[in-house]
Structures are given as structure tokens and as C-alpha cells.
Amino acid sequence: MSDTRRPSVPRLVLVPAALGIALFALPVIGLVSRAPWSDLASLITDPAPRSALVLSVVTSLVTTAIALALGVPLALVLARTRLPGRGVVLAVCTLSMVLPPVVAGVALLSALGRRGVIGRLLDDHLGLTIPFTPAAVVIAQLFVAMPFLVVTLESALRSADRAPEEVARTLGARPWRVLATVTLPSVRGALGAGAVLTWARAIGEFGATITFAGNLPGVTRTLPTETYLALQTDPGRAVLLSLLQVGVSLAVLLALRHRWVPALTGRRP
Amino acid sequence: MTLVVRITRDIGPHHLDVDLEVATGERLVIVGPNAAGKTSLLRSIIGLDPAGDGRIALGSEVWHDSATGADTAVEARRVGFVPQHPTLLAHLDALANVAYGPRSRGAGRAESRAIAMNAMETLAVDHLSGRRPDTLSGGEAQRVAIARALAIEPSLLVLDEPTSALDIAARPGMRALISTATAASEAPAVIVTHDAVDALTLGDRIAVLEQGRLTQVGTGRELAAAPRTPYVAELLGINLIRGSLQGLVLSTGAFELTVGAHDIDDGPAIATVRPRSISLHRSRPEGSPRNVWQSRVTSIDRGADRVRVRLTEPVEIVVDLTPAGLSAIGVGEGDEVWASVKASEVTVASG
Numbered sequence: 201m202s203d204t205r206r207p208s209v210p211r212l213v214l215v216p217a218a219l220g221i222a223l224f225a226l227p228v229i230g231l232v233s234r235a236p237w238s239d240l241a242s243l244i245t246d247p248a249p250r251s252a253l254v255l256s257v258v259t260s261l262v263t264t265a266i267a268l269a270l271g272v273p274l275a276l277v278l279a280r281t282r283l284p285g286r287g288v289v290l291a292v293c294t295l296s297m298v299l300p301p302v303v304a305g306v307a308l309l310s311a312l313g314r315r316g317v318i319g320r321l322l323d324d325h326l327g328l329t330i331p332f333t334p335a336a337v338v339i340a341q342l343f344v345a346m347p348f349l350v351v352t353l354e355s356a357l358r359s360a361d362r363a364p365e366e367v368a369r370t371l372g373a374r375p376w377r378v379l380a381t382v383t384l385p386s387v388r389g390a391l392g393a394g395a396v397l398t399w400a401r402a403i404g405e406f407g408a409t410i411t412f413a414g415n416l417p418g419v420t421r422t423l424p425t426e427t428y429l430a431l432q433t434d435p436g437r438a439v440l441l442s443l444l445q446v447g448v449s450l451a452v453l454l455a456l457r458h459r460w461v462p463a464l465t466g467r468r469p
Numbered sequence: 470m471t472l473v474v475r476i477t478r479d480i481g482p483h484h485l486d487v488d489l490e491v492a493t494g495e496r497l498v499i500v501g502p503n504a505a506g507k508t509s510l511l512r513s514i515i516g517l518d519p520a521g522d523g524r525i526a527l528g529s530e531v532w533h534d535s536a537t538g539a540d541t542a543v544e545a546r547r548v549g550f551v552p553q554h555p556t557l558l559a560h561l562d563a564l565a566n567v568a569y570g571p572r573s574r575g576a577g578r579a580e581s582r583a584i585a586m587n588a589m590e591t592l593a594v595d596h597l598s599g600r601r602p603d604t605l606s607g608g609e610a611q612r613v614a615i616a617r618a619l620a621i622e623p624s625l626l627v628l629d630e631p632t633s634a635l636d637i638a639a640r641p642g643m644r645a646l647i648s649t650a651t652a653a654s655e656a657p658a659v660i661v662t663h664d665a666v667d668a669l670t671l672g673d674r675i676a677v678l679e680q681g682r683l684t685q686v687g688t689g690r691e692l693a694a695a696p697r698t699p700y701v702a703e704l705l706g707i708n709l710i711r712g713s714l715q716g717l718v719l720s721t722g723a724f725e726l727t728v729g730a731h732d733i734d735d736g737p738a739i740a741t742v743r744p745r746s747i748s749l750h751r752s753r754p755e756g757s758p759r760n761v762w763q764s765r766v767t768s769i770d771r772g773a774d775r776v777r778v779r780l781t782e783p784v785e786i787v788v789d790l791t792p793a794g795l796s797a798i799g800v801g802e803g804d805e806v807w808a809s810v811k812a813s814e815v816t817v818a819s820g
Binding site for chain 2 (some may be wrong): 364370374
């Protein structure tokens with residue numbers, strides 16, 4: 201591309217743009233420079249952060265899988281059917297994106313807590329208690345993270361050309377085959393981007409999780425919660441835990457950037 | 470197997486009301502102005518749109534019957550559909566695109582590829598088999614799309630404006646390919662086009678759809694000999710003048726035309742005049758032509774070997790001249806001009 205002239209921008213635009221970059225870069229630099237690297241060895245051997253890391257990775261992956269299983273059909277219904285009250289449904293399904301996470305946690309407690317609308321029924325009839333279990337961690341993550349997948353995929357499906365699906369049907373493909381071989385491949389960029397955004401939001405979830413799932417070591421204490429608690433007693437340790445999460449997230453983004461998340465890196469598939 | 474389409478359907482600005490048949494191996498071309506309902510008709514036949522009231526059947530298979538509620542799903546109709554844009558599946562190579570149909574209909578992987586290769590060889594596009602759609606030219610993609618339609622051994626072929634996306638130089642080759650493709654299949658073929666050359670070269674018969682209704686159906690020769698609407702006349706490059714015939718004079722109210730010898734009754738009639746038969750003059754011509762009138766040039770279209778001059782008043786007429794002929798007269802747009810035509814060049818049919 202070196203032979204094409206780049207579109208120019210007014211020079212003054214560079215100043216706020218540089219401030220924007222600084223806003224994102226400085227906290228990471230701060231983490232790296234403040235980290236008590238000498239404590240790293242003791243952190244690695246400590247089982248508490250390790251179990252928090254395992255819990256975070258496992259729950260966020262389970263959340264992503266469930267989000268795909270529920271979110272893809274939901275996006276299809278929202279984008280492709282004449283659902284009555286579609287606007288209202290879409291608003292309800294994406295409300296949690298704009299809610300403070302702690303409010304999401306309170307809402308989940310009111311629905312699924314032991315005194316909650318549904319939670320009481322589950323408790324009375326099935327002896328099932330959701331809050332303060334790993335299942336609650338996953339539900340909290342789903343509630344706040346799945347809308348990223350639904351919104352990304354819904355808009356991609358809505359703008360996707362329908363003609364290839366029609367041609368596939370004339371060629372003899374039944375609806376499931378059209379979905380699997382035409383529709384989903386045509387939105388694979390959005391599907392990948394939506395899944396990664398959902399996963400990233402899930403593994404970083406804190407407010408809804410601590411409200412709804414609590415803070416039981418090894419059961420519901422995820423890495424963000426562990427970090428928050430460390431900050432109260434041992435700030436150096438909190439910095440190291442934070443760096444660990446920066447590393448995990450960065451590694452995933454870099455590993456996936458070409459194949460699955462073209463939308464995140466500006467590349468076309 | 471004969472395709473029978475007898476449907477009425479509301480399509481917004483007007484009503485689609487069509488009754489037509491296409492025989493085994495026959496190619497029916499549907500022409501018509503924009504928004505006449507051509508695409509709606511195709512989509513109803515294919516099953517992509519509801520067909521409304523009436524019946525669509527291919528041989529003994531009833532695809533749609535509003536009386537019984539029968540409505541065969543698109544994927545069960547076995548229509549080889551070539552859309553206006555090739556619409557290849559972007560993530561599959563050309564061969565996999567052609568194999569998609571047989572694969573969807575239950576053939577194994579190897580068998581589907583063999584069927585696909587065979588279809589591509591029939592159309593001489595097998596050299597494109599490994600190519601991705603985004604590396605194909607428009608014409609190549611269109612050829613692959615036609616091979617894909619053939620690969621399902623269609624019981625009906627439907628082509629929507631197969632040459633409109635191609636540049637003019639590529640159209641003759643595409644027409645030849647479509648002839649090969651339709652000859653390779655016993656299936657009836659329905660081809661929608663805007664292009665008179667497509668219609669005349671590809672159509673065993675031509676059906677004219679205007680405002681949702683078939684205004685004329687016949688061979689190209691029949692349509693050219695006796696166009697029944699201004700659209701048909703314009704499409705085939707013929708002047709058509711509707712009026713009332715009395716003896717040898719056709720009157721439009723504003724204009725009178727002396728016509729050639731005929732044996733039709735007085736009353737409503739349609740006169741046709743070839744654009745080449747009309748002469749233009751700077752001043753009133755002397756001599757024998759029975760029809761001489763004064764008019765004004767509204768537009769001039771210059772082609773390579775022919776100039777088309779359009780006159781509006783007192784009657785809409787197009788005149789074809791050679792470029793040399795035009796410069797000899799020396800008129801331009803907006804200029805006054807005299808037109809003349811011999812009565813023997815004006816043919817008349819009852820309207």
C-alpha cells in the first residue's frame with residue numbers, strides 16, 4: 201500500500217488522538233513500573249490466585265459457549281423474523297450493557313436469589329440454590345456479556361445479503377443447511393468478534409459477580425474479585441494480579457486477531 | 470414437462486395477473502419495462518415469494534395451488550436459478566459452488582464433485598474450478614453460476630437478466646453459453662431480460678409483461694411484424710402508431726397517416742413503420758411520398774453506424790439515419806425538420 205497516498209487529516213487532530221492513546225497506554229505502563237517483581241515467585245506458588253485464575257478461565261469459557269448456544273438463535277430470531285415487539289425485546293436483551301454491574305447483580309438476586317421470584321420456587325420445589333455457586337458466576341457473566349454477541353451478530357445478520365441464502369435454497373438446501381453453510385459463514389467475522397467481546401467481558405466481570413455469586417474462595421472468587429480483595433491488604437499483589445489479567449487478555453486477542461476477529465483488527469476476512 | 474403458470478398476486482403498485490405455459494425444452498423470454506412485475510413473477514415461480522391465487526405446475530408436479538393450499542418448498546422444486554448477479558458463495562471455490570446443489574440433494578462428496586466437474590466441462594468453465602469467487606471476473610462468475618444451476622439437473626431453468634451485468638462485448642458469448650446450457654437440459658427455460666437482442670436470440674417465444682399483465686406473447690418475428698404496445702415497438706426498434714382506421718387513412722386525432730394496402734376493417738388499428746423507412750428533410754420535400762409532416766427534433770442518439778433521431782410532435786416517431794445522412798440534412802436537437810414516409814412502408818393491423 202506504500203504507493204497510494206494516505207488520506208490526510210488536519211494536524212490538530214493528532215493532539216487529542218495522542219491523548220487518547222496515552223489514556224490507554226499509561227495505566228499499563230503504570231502497572232508494569234509499579235509491579236513488585238520480586239514477589240512474583242511467591243504469587244505463583246500461592247494456590248489462591250491460581251484457583252481464582254482457573255475459575256475465571258473456566259467460567260468465562262463456559263459463559264462464551266452458552267452465549268453462543270443461546271445468543272446465535274436469539275440474534276437470528278431478532279434479525280430474521282417479524283417478531284412482534286421486536287424493539288422492546290431487543291431493548292430488554294441489551295439492557296444489561298448499560299446497567300451498572302452491581303445493579304445487574306441486585307436484579308439477578310431478586311429473580312434467582314433464595315427469596316427471589318424464581319429462586320424461591322427452585323429452592324422450595326427442587327432444593328436448588330443458585331447464588332454463591334459457580335453457576336451463579338456463569339449466570340452473572342452471561343447476563344452482562346451475552347448482549348455483546350447478540351448485538352454484534354444481529355446487526356451483521358440484518359445487513360447481510362439475503363440473495364446467497366435464496367440461491368442455496370433453490371439448489372436444494374434445507375433451512376438447517378442454509379444456516380450452517382451460508383448464513384453463519386457469511387457473518388463469521390461478526391460471530392468471532394461477538395464471541396471474543398463476550399468472553400472478554402465475562403472474564404473481566406466483577407460487580408454483578410460479587411453481588412450475585414459472592415466471594416467464596418475456590419467457588420466463586422474470580423480473578424477480578426481476588427484482585428479487588430488484594431488491593432485492600434496488599435496493593436503490590438493487586439498490581440501483579442492485574443498484570444496477569446492484562447497478559448491473558450492480550451495473549452488471546454493476539455492469538456485470535458487474524459482468523460476470528462477481523463472486526464477487532466480492521467482486517468477483512 | 471410443461472410449466473403452467475396461472476396466478477394473480479398483489480405486487481404493490483399493481484396486480485400480477487399471468488397465464489402462461491412453457492413447453493419441454495422451450496425457452497420463453499419475458500420482457501417488460503421496469504416494475505412491470507418480471508422479478509415478482511420469477512420469484513413466485515421459484516417459490517421465493519408467495520404466488521397468491523392460482524396454480525403453478527410443472528408436468529404432473531403441482532408446486533402451488535391456492536384451491537388446495539398446496540405449496541411446494543423452494544428446495545423441493547428443483548429450479549435451476551441464475552440470479553441477476555452470480556451470487557456465488559464467497560467462502561467456497563468455484564467447483565464447491567457448483568457441487569453445492571448435488572451435495573444439498575444428498576449426493577456424496579465425491580459424487581457431487583464429479584457431477585459439478587461434468588457441468589463445468591459442459592459449459593467449458595472447468596479451468597475455473599479451483600478459483601475463489603472474488604478472483605473471477607463478472608462473466609466468469611456468471612458462467613459458474615449457470616453451471617451451478619445445471620448441476621442440479623433442473624426440472625426448470627430460470628435466468629434473471631443474464632446479460633445485464635456484463636459489458637456489451639461480453640454479451641454475445643454469454644448468449645451462446647445460455648444456448649448451450651438450455652440445450653443441455655430438457656427443462657423448460659424462463660429468461661427475463663431488458664435486452665432486445667437477448668429476447669430475439671434466446672427466446673423461442675417472447676412474453677411481454679406490462680403493469681403485471683401479459684400484453685403480447687409470440688415469436689420475435691410475430692412481435693416485430695405486429696407489435697401490440699408502444700413498449701414492444703420501442704424494444705424492437707419499430708414505430709407504433711395507434712389510431713382509428715378509415716380506408717387507407719389512420720387518424721390519431723392530431724395526426725393522419727396514409728397506410729399501405731390492407732384488408733382489415735375500419736376501426737381501431739395499429740400502424741407500424743420501420744425507423745429506416747422514414748426520411749428527414751430540412752425543408753418541405755417535393756415529390757411523391759403520401760405522408761409528409763413538420764416536426765421538431767427532440768433528441769439525437771449517435772451510434773457507431775447509425776444515428777437515431779427522435780421526433781415528438783405531432784406523433785412520437787424514431788428515425789434511423791446513417792451518420793452521413795444526418796450531416797447531409799444538417800439538423801440538431803431542437804431544430805425544425807420535415808419527415809416523410811411512403812404509404813407502402815406503413816403496415817397496419819387491427820388493434
